Amino acid sequence: MTTLAMTTGFVLILIGLYGALTNRNLLRMIVGFTIADTGVHIVLVAVGALPGRTAPILDAAVPPAEALARIVDPIPQALVLTAIVIGLGVTALMLAYAYRLFVRRGTLDIAKMTELKW
Numbered sequence: 001m002t003t004l005a006m007t008t009g010f011v012l013i014l015i016g017l018y019g020a021l022t023n024r025n026l027l028r029m030i031v032g033f034t035i036a037d038t039g040v041h042i043v044l045v046a047v048g049a050l051p052g053r054t055a056p057i058l059d060a061a062v063p064p065a066e067a068l069a070r071i072v073d074p075i076p077q078a079l080v081l082t083a084i085v086i087g088l089g090v091t092a093l094m095l096a097y098a099y100r101l102f103v104r105r106g107t108l109d110i111a112k113m114t115e116l117k118w
Contacts, residue, residue, distance in 0.1 A: 005046035012039030026098040026108040030091065037087045041080050048076025 016036025020029045049072060056074040058064055102108050 009039045009042035024110050030094045044080050
């Protein structure tokens, strides 16, 4: 299961980077960055997963004395939840900038935005 999640995460990262680097349309670049961000989240969760362990919930099924050996570390999951919220904010900011560029310039093609090129 962990190998499948790691593979899926790395494939999503590669697809996202390819999409972000090969497109000239800002919206497609933003979608590429978002796909790569999702791949990073999957990889982080897969790194934190340990086979044969259960969710970090202490109840009758997992006595507190055996908890260290039987539960998954919840820190990577918490970090991924934080990263998802931050990624949502960054995506919203990128979309807002793309919208303002479209309103001001009338296009989302980065090849036509040449004012700041050397």
